[in-house]
Amino acid sequence: MSENIAKAGRHVNQSEGLIFEKSSPGKRGMELPPLDVPAVDAAKALGAEYVREGVEGFPEVSEIEVVRHFTRISTWNYAIDYGMYPLGSCTMKYNPRVNEFVARLEGIATEHPYQPVELSQGCLRVLKTLENILAEVTGMDAVTLQPAAGAQGELTGLLLIRAYLESKGNPRKKVLIPDSAHGTNPATAVIAGYAVENIKSDANGEIDAARLVETVNEDVAALMVTNPNTLGIFEQNISEIAEILHARGALLYMDGANMNALAGIARPGDFGVDVMHLNLHKTFSTPHGGGGPGAGPVAVKKILEPFLPTPVVVEKDGKFALDHNRPKTIGRVKAFYGNFGVLVRALAYALAYGPGMRQASEDAVLNANYIRKALEDVYELPYKLPCMHEVVFSDARQKKNGVNTMDIAKRLIDYGFHPYTTAFPLIVPGALMIEPTESECKEECDQFIDAMRSIAEEAATNPELVKTAPHTTRVGRLDEVTAARKPILRWKPGQ
Amino acid sequence: MRYLPKSDSERREMLRAIGLESFDQLFQAIPEQYRLKQTLSVPGPLSEMEIIEYFRGRSAENSRGYTSFLGAGVYHHHRSVVTDALLQRGEFLTSYTPYQAEISQGTLQAIFEFQTLMCQLTGQEVSNASMYDGSTALTEAVLMAERLTARQRVLVARTVHPEYRQVLATYAKNTRLRIEEFGFTSSGQADLDAIRKAVDDNVAAVVVQSPNFFGVLEQFPALAEIAHGCGALCVVAIAEAVSLGIARPPAEADIVAMEAQSFGLPPSYGGPYAGVIATKEKFVRQMPGRLAGQTTDNQGRRGFVLTLATREQHIRREKATSNICTNQALCALAATIHLCLLGKRGLREQAGQNVAKAQFALAQMETIPGVRRAFTGPVFNEFVMEFPRSVKMINAELLKSKMIGPMALGRFYPELTKRGLVCVTETTTREEISRLVDGIDRALKIPV
Numbered sequence: 001m002s003e004n005i006a007k008a009g010r011h012v013n014q015s016e017g018l019i020f021e022k023s024s025p026g027k028r029g030m031e032l033p034p035l036d037v038p039a040v041d042a043a044k045a046l047g048a049e050y051v052r053e054g055v056e057g058f059p060e061v062s063e064i065e066v067v068r069h070f071t072r073i074s075t076w077n078y079a080i081d082y083g084m085y086p087l088g089s090c091t092m093k094y095n096p097r098v099n100e101f102v103a104r105l106e107g108i109a110t111e112h113p114y115q116p117v118e119l120s121q122g123c124l125r126v127l128k129t130l131e132n133i134l135a136e137v138t139g140m141d142a143v144t145l146q147p148a149a150g151a152q153g154e155l156t157g158l159l160l161i162r163a164y165l166e167s168k169g170n171p172r173k174k175v176l177i178p179d180s181a182h183g184t185n186p187a188t189a190v191i192a193g194y195a196v197e198n199i200k201s202d203a204n205g206e207i208d209a210a211r212l213v214e215t216v217n218e219d220v221a222a223l224m225v226t227n228p229n230t231l232g233i234f235e236q237n238i239s240e241i242a243e244i245l246h247a248r249g250a251l252l253y254m255d256g257a258n259m260n261a262l263a264g265i266a267r268p269g270d271f272g273v274d275v276m277h278l279n280l281h282k283t284f285s286t287p288h289g290g291g292g293p294g295a296g297p298v299a300v301k302k303i304l305e306p307f308l309p310t311p312v313v314v315e316k317d318g319k320f321a322l323d324h325n326r327p328k329t330i331g332r333v334k335a336f337y338g339n340f341g342v343l344v345r346a347l348a349y350a351l352a353y354g355p356g357m358r359q360a361s362e363d364a365v366l367n368a369n370y371i372r373k374a375l376e377d378v379y380e381l382p383y384k385l386p387c388m389h390e391v392v393f394s395d396a397r398q399k400k401n402g403v404n405t406m407d408i409a410k411r412l413i414d415y416g417f418h419p420y421t422t423a424f425p426l427i428v429p430g431a432l433m434i435e436p437t438e439s440e441c442k443e444e445c446d447q448f449i450d451a452m453r454s455i456a457e458e459a460a461t462n463p464e465l466v467k468t469a470p471h472t473t474r475v476g477r478l479d480e481v482t483a484a485r486k487p488i489l490r491w492k493p494g495q
Numbered sequence: 496m497r498y499l500p501k502s503d504s505e506r507r508e509m510l511r512a513i514g515l516e517s518f519d520q521l522f523q524a525i526p527e528q529y530r531l532k533q534t535l536s537v538p539g540p541l542s543e544m545e546i547i548e549y550f551r552g553r554s555a556e557n558s559r560g561y562t563s564f565l566g567a568g569v570y571h572h573h574r575s576v577v578t579d580a581l582l583q584r585g586e587f588l589t590s591y592t593p594y595q596a597e598i599s600q601g602t603l604q605a606i607f608e609f610q611t612l613m614c615q616l617t618g619q620e621v622s623n624a625s626m627y628d629g630s631t632a633l634t635e636a637v638l639m640a641e642r643l644t645a646r647q648r649v650l651v652a653r654t655v656h657p658e659y660r661q662v663l664a665t666y667a668k669n670t671r672l673r674i675e676e677f678g679f680t681s682s683g684q685a686d687l688d689a690i691r692k693a694v695d696d697n698v699a700a701v702v703v704q705s706p707n708f709f710g711v712l713e714q715f716p717a718l719a720e721i722a723h724g725c726g727a728l729c730v731v732a733i734a735e736a737v738s739l740g741i742a743r744p745p746a747e748a749d750i751v752a753m754e755a756q757s758f759g760l761p762p763s764y765g766g767p768y769a770g771v772i773a774t775k776e777k778f779v780r781q782m783p784g785r786l787a788g789q790t791t792d793n794q795g796r797r798g799f800v801l802t803l804a805t806r807e808q809h810i811r812r813e814k815a816t817s818n819i820c821t822n823q824a825l826c827a828l829a830a831t832i833h834l835c836l837l838g839k840r841g842l843r844e845q846a847g848q849n850v851a852k853a854q855f856a857l858a859q860m861e862t863i864p865g866v867r868r869a870f871t872g873p874v875f876n877e878f879v880m881e882f883p884r885s886v887k888m889i890n891a892e893l894l895k896s897k898m899i900g901p902m903a904l905g906r907f908y909p910e911l912t913k914r915g916l917v918c919v920t921e922t923t924t925r926e927e928i929s930r931l932v933d934g935i936d937r938a939l940k941i942p943v
Binding site: 018019020023026027028029030031032035036037038039040042045046047049050051052054055056057058059060061063066067069070071073074075076077078079080081082085087090092094095096098100101102103104105106107108109110111112113114115116119120121122123125126129132133136137148149151152154155159162184187188190191192193233234236238239264265266267270271287288289290291292293295309330331332333334335336337338339340341342344348350351352353354355356357358359360362363365366367369370373374385386388409410413418419438439440441442444445470473474475476477478479480482483484487488489490491 | 496497498499500501505506508509510512513514515518521522523524525526529530531534535536537538539540541543545546547549550551552553554555556557558559561563565567568569571573575577579580581583584585586587588589590591592593595596597598599600601602604605607608610611612614615616620621622624625627628629630631656658659661662664665666668669670712714739740741742743744761762763764765766767769779785786787788789790791792793794796798799800802803804805817818822823824825826828832834835836837838839840841842843844845847848850851852854855873874875890894899902921924925928
């Protein structure tokens, strides 16, 4: 270990095989109360052709073994609870524990989606309250909470645009997507039935409004813009862009993945956005959980409201109900009413801050700019405009010694940090995309800066050390090529 | 604010280091007229105590104290406290998608175990790392069938969950897919004759659910044979996964789309749950969603990575197999922990108890004058009863005795008025079943 590594030290962690390898016939980790009705022979009751034997290969282990198994393997993960997790565009902020507590309350976690609305007033009030908060934060008129994640929010947004344009007589043919966009944007447009036209960013990393005027015609349904964009830069011409689109009957879609820079600071609804999604697992602190579940609500202007997915929560005289009768709806994008448990957590977060979420945005932007300032003399800054909540460097200087962004990222692990996002956005070759969020104190930012500066030094003086990192993890760099060429996707006995 | 780890003096120090005079300058990139002047009009701020108080208040406005006989795609099963305790370890809860494999081996190994369990349960060869839920998994399974067959007609049983079919319709609307529905017979099962007549060489998939929306188990071998006979794929949805502890797995199917909520996830008013797609090895490159694979590190030690990412949208962009980015990792982890606790014997016992309770409840219901079983097919833990009066009227009476009665089917099947779907699980006691039967009996005796 380098003496420069202040944040992390070595410690012993447990080895652990697969749960299937611990199995022995007869062990079990859960017991049920005795059956209080007559037992039945399933083969007789259902017919032998409908019944199976026990599940072949299923584990047989005791409760303590399950607890140790998952505890041991959990310690092989890095997590926000350990320290800074500066994955750009992922907004890895603190996940408050009270959110977990309230989502598990009896009367919240236990509720069934088909129970009568008169026995669901609490759930419906939660949904309506969150809708109102998100509408206020985004400056939009209406919100659907149904989409399960950001990508489904995008799809919902494009289907809304399509339904609206269809109602005007022409759904149009294509969606414009900047080259700096998230990969989900083009994949989503295709599912919504649109062709994708990529548009190039200008020298500042922004959308070129002058070029846009020439591109937008009667075939264009919408532009999908991420703002702040994936370079962490606020699109300064955003309202001009909205005007260009609106003048030709097209709409402006905003990917709200980076809303953590704007909450309480500026509202997309005020600068011309017609429809946007939010990632509640980013801006509103619901836990990423190793990759989901999330929630991707969509906020819209009035013109799109008639097309929202059904059902819609309605309030009348202090009573809540679900309106299924919406003739212009795009339909349903997910069973039931969205990821309710995630929505509960997001509401708990919003209530904790209230209007003070402005301070969270400010701290997030402060942290990003502080890190940028402290590193811009050692890492190449390809785009010089002021950044918001994240900063994107490139590995151009370190490349001269054969060290790329992935190597630096892996070396950062040895220093006790999770890596930043590597190689994205695509318009920056060898990108280092750093989003600290508001959850990092000054000390953690300083340690990160020290680590990054130390790695830059190593890249110059001892590039091999960086290129072969990480050196302190349980496993070294893994063979991804063989994993993809000869996939082993499940355990089998004797494997 | 308790979540923010900076004092004002630290903030000013950092601002000075950046070379700015005021915090407003941090936002100089935002045109002046769009910077919010007023304070957001939102409730809060609330302390931890007030937040708990707020949600306790909401829970009191819900169904606490009521006994429910609802299923219909969301099931009340016993969940071990161990599952929740382990799920809330920060290493699982507060980590992201395991892109950096060296420091994500916990999540990756758990996904690998999840994939294995799903294969064992479904009788399929490969499973993905999870999708949003059962409804979107089924939709993705149909899109996958279209890619595999290059055909566009899809035959879907009306006995598939109505909301799953609605989601499929939303996704299919702007594609070339043509969704056609087929009916059911007096057994409550998919009408095989109708499918035989409908299939031709434009059919991409024949889609059924088992147990279906009426709780009835479907006949996989016959369905698969019809589908395969015309070169189509057989797609099977499973909404009640506990059934796989005792019911024949859909091994003959080409793609299985499953909802794993029953494995340790609370109803939570409709989500979050975990969808699953499982399929044959030969179809894996057209399967959407993340996948964990086993490999070795630079010193030959076993490890796990996300693999076959070339199917995914961050690489393929508009040519990706799906636009889905996240899976439902934490929900899949809950299912994994839950199934490891239950184990081979526990799952079998649980599934057997569900069958026994359903058989008992069914027999008791049939003793009520005028009430009869609507379909003759084999059921797992749900069944449809036909009543002499509207289900709505019966339920209004049951609510007075703090019972949430059968789900009225008329909402989704206009021809099935006076039919109600009843669900019992291992959590339903004999005493509760008796109360339900008595309550229905009483309701039917009230003079009109």
